[in-house]
Amino acid sequence: LGPYTPSVHIGWDTGIQPAAKQEGNVAFASQSGGHASTLLRAGRGFYYTMGLSFGNQIDVNCLEVLEYYAADPKTEVIGLYLEDTGSAKGSDFFKTLREITPKKPVIIWKGGQTEIGARAAASHTGAMSGSLKIWRSMTKQAGGIFTEHSEEFWDIIHLLSILVPYKKLRPCKNLGLIIPGGGDSVEATDMFSRFGFNVPVLTKETQDKISALVPPVNTSVKNPVDLGATGGFDRVFLSSIKFVAEDPNIDIVIHYQPIDWISGAEIQFGATGYAGTAARAIGRLAKRLEKPLVQVMPILKLDRNIAEIYPKFMEILRQNGVPYFSSRKRLAIALTHLNEYVQFLKVRKKL
Amino acid sequence: LGPYTPSVHIGWDTGIQPAAKQEGNVAFASQSGGHASTLLRAGRGFYYTMGLSFGNQIDVNCLEVLEYYAADPKTEVIGLYLEDTGSAKGSDFFKTLREITPKKPVIIWKGGQTEIGARAAASHTGAMSGSLKIWRSMTKQAGGIFTEHSEEFWDIIHLLSILVPYKKLRPCKNLGLIIPGGGDSVEATDMFSRFGFNVPVLTKETQDKISALVPPVNTSVKNPVDLGATGGFDRVFLSSIKFVAEDPNIDIVIHYQPIDWISGAEIQFGATGYAGTAARAIGRLAKRLEKPLVQVMPILKLDRNIAEIYPKFMEILRQNGVPYFSSRKRLAIALTHLNEYVQFLKVRKKL
Structure with a gap:
């Protein structure tokens, strides 16, 4: 060719x-x-x-x-x-x-x-x-x-x-996981642990800050952070990302959310453009964070609206320095490669 | 709930x-x-x-x-x-x-x-x-x-x-792979081999039958069967599936084709309904085969047309007894589970 x-x-x-x-x-x-x-x-x-x-x-x-x-x-x-x-x-x-x-x-x-x-x-x-x-x-x-x-x-x-261009090459062993749902929190923790990552308990201070955002039942603020149904609210997930990124025990923040939690707002409530607004807000926040933020966003059921919204959402994230993955397993494999490369750079004193 | x-x-x-x-x-x-x-x-x-x-x-x-x-x-x-x-x-x-x-x-x-x-x-x-x-x-x-x-x-x-309902529970160790493209053929063979599957060379007779369908360059008829660009033609892939399924060395046929090879015909040439026709033809063929046929069909680039076509295509396959997967790796894992279960049934004399 x-x-x-x-x-x-x-x-x-x-x-x-x-x-x-x-x-x-x-x-x-x-x-x-x-x-x-x-x-x-x-x-x-x-x-x-x-x-x-x-x-x-x-x-x-x-x-x-x-x-x-x-x-x-x-x-x-x-x-x-x-x-x-x-x-x-x-x-x-x-x-x-x-x-x-x-x-x-x-x-x-x-x-x-x-x-x-x-x-x-x-x-x-x-x-x-x-x-x-x-x-x-x-x-x-x-x-x-x-x-x-x-x-x-x-x-x-x-x-x-x-x-590389966002200068965020750094060891990513200690994960801060932000996930709406108990079962999904358990699955993510199992998955990343199997690949040798840590999901350390957040400091008391971080836990208190997140507790103030979410109801006391069907949530967990330790890490994985299970935001429950409030994980669909942009203020809740944006603040949680910020607090977890500021926690000294954490190297990288991983935010999980299926696309239909976002596209649903556009379709059910007529909130046209909401997905774009949410993506830009995530991007603006990510730029202010020293640590990497990764979005994990599966498509659980494909339809025309999601086909319209999803690629635009991801492109806004990319342009703002937020990598995105459709599955936790694929992210775990990519982060394993990243950590090996970062380790190589450290040994060669290039980082 | x-x-x-x-x-x-x-x-x-x-x-x-x-x-x-x-x-x-x-x-x-x-x-x-x-x-x-x-x-x-x-x-x-x-x-x-x-x-x-x-x-x-x-x-x-x-x-x-x-x-x-x-x-x-x-x-x-x-x-x-x-x-x-x-x-x-x-x-x-x-x-x-x-x-x-x-x-x-x-x-x-x-x-x-x-x-x-x-x-x-x-x-x-x-x-x-x-x-x-x-x-x-x-x-x-x-x-x-x-x-x-x-x-x-x-x-x-x-x-x-x-x-189970199509009564096709059987050992699936020897794979017949039908794939348009040399690189994709190598990748599929590497992937399934790593999981312990065999990709046996087809009999001379099967090779001859497929050779008659495809050009002599940029194709391979041994297994993996690389149909090259002719892999997009329904008569070529349908006949190839049939010939490979009839080969005594093969337990299961795996047909790989990205959805845009199918959706492209609908969009570029105005062949409205082509995807449905192709899915029904695959389904009719599968019903006549004793061995399982699995379709591997990734979405390489999501758009509205594909969002429309893909779920319908897959549902026609499902209704006709053809399992489908979006990735080769996920299929390899599922087939590994299948073979373990079939082996258990054989030991317990239930198969």
């Missing part, structure tokens, strides 16, 4: 949906034209400086592309889908990778990770995939982020493409 | 969206009213005989409910969200579970699985959660299906609620 560069209007028509013309801070290269066009049309909450679909890499290869992207001042995050290193020597590629990762995150998604996946890759690009173990350990040693499949690849690119 | 029984018009208004009035074959009980109402409004591709939100289970408990659901002739699948066994004795619950699972699948989602999740559960229902290890091993020994979170819980209920 060749190159994609929105700033000089070199685009692709994927035959399905035209690629975004908006400029961003992510550069990508892909050995699969399909994955490249999916990246462009999937609307994954990030935009590009440039991109390249380079097939079997017989001429232009991943090493040259990596060096080029590293030198581009507008590129802040690099994402590569590779089945092998093409005409580049593997050892050269990983040597260059190690020089670049302390400056810019490089996310690698390796296709042909398993024996039969490698067979599929061989029939796709002719790749001699090499051992997954070697790829994974070489990538990690070089400070790269190693992902296993598309959603994981998109998710960590999305997260970094926001946290 | 109390009971929910669509057949006698006992429903809930969750305050957000009214619960479905349609009858189905799944009975559920939940210690979380939030999870119960999410189950009802989330449109997860299954419907209910009845349901119950029973809070801390001080009066009605999970043992009584399980016995009641087991005796109901219309209930074919049982799903329970539990934080503890309430007023029932744990040993009695698992003893009853062991008697029921050879007849009906019982899916258990345990809240409070981790130490801090248990703390959240204690503040939610007052549950003394007990050890996760004990819950997991007791459930598995009793032939129950143990899930870790909401999506996993919904997904295996969806899969079983279709495969």
Whole structure:
């Protein structure tokens, strides 16, 4: 498919949906034209400086592309889908990778990770995939982020493409969870704990501040913060986010809310534009916080109104420095990658 | 929240969206009213005989409910969200579970699985959660299906609620993958292989039949079957599904196609109603196949047209015995549960 560069209007028509013309801070290269066009049309909450679909890499290869992207001042995050290193020597590629990762995150998604996946890759690009173990350990040693499949690849690119420009790269081990509902609070706590995160009890002071906002029954202010049905009120969730972010035990605030809690207000009460107002309020608050705020917002039942409201809501969040996820599990995986990268930067004294 | 029984018009208004009035074959009980109402409004591709939100289970408990659901002739699948066994004795619950699972699948989602999740559960229902290890091993020994979170819980209920009435409970280890695109073929193969599935090479005969349908470049007929751009043509993917299902090496056929390949035809070419026609054709074919057919259909970019088309497409598939998933990873997890349950039935000589 060749190159994609929105700033000089070199685009692709994927035959399905035209690629975004908006400029961003992510550069990508892909050995699969399909994955490249999916990246462009999937609307994954990030935009590009440039991109390249380079097939079997017989001429232009991943090493040259990596060096080029590293030198581009507008590129802040690099994402590569590779089945092998093409005409580049593997050892050269990983040597260059190690020089670049302390400056810019490089996310690698390796296709042909398993024996039969490698067979599929061989029939796709002719790749001699090499051992997954070697790829994974070489990538990690070089400070790269190693992902296993598309959603994981998109998710960590999305997260970094926001946290890097907003200067919010920091360890995110201690989570402040704000969730309307007891069952959802238990599920989120179970999920993040399984991935090794802490959900520390908030200070007495923080608990008292939140207690003043919510009724005493069917809520909990310890962490996870269960706002109960009042979690639908913007003043309650905005204040809670602020109080939790100010708590010294907390590294990052995660606010969970299904989109129909927001879209319902627009539809049932005719509060046209409410979703946009709420998104801008979350964004304004996030900009004032030193710590990252992430919105987790699943679509539990798809309808036309939600299809209208959801993408706009998410785009306002993105523009205001708030990463968003549709599932807790996908966020847990992305935060795990983030923490590994932050740890690498600390060891290399780049943070 | 109390009971929910669509057949006698006992429903809930969750305050957000009214619960479905349609009858189905799944009975559920939940210690979380939030999870119960999410189950009802989330449109997860299954419907209910009845349901119950029973809070801390001080009066009605999970043992009584399980016995009641087991005796109901219309209930074919049982799903329970539990934080503890309430007023029932744990040993009695698992003893009853062991008697029921050879007849009906019982899916258990345990809240409070981790130490801090248990703390959240204690503040939610007052549950003394007990050890996760004990819950997991007791459930598995009793032939129950143990899930870790909401999506996993919904997904295996969806899969079983279709495969049980269509009498397609069988081992699904050897997958036939039909996918337009090389990168997507590699990704799917990697994903399912990591979960221990096989993607066996198709017989020469099957390969020849598919070769006759597709161009010789940018395609592969071995398995994964990469139909390339011709994967968007209904005659090509329908015939390929049929040929792969007839291959003796294959247990189950998985057809991958993003929804915009279908919705694009409606929008770009004005082929109004095409999606419905395609869904019905897939359904008619599936009914003639002895083996299960599963559709994997992600939404890569949400818009109003897709919001209109997607739920209808999926409902036609469901009514015709075709389970559907939005992600390969979620399908891999659901199929893993399915195979464990089928193995249990075989050992107990119920299959």
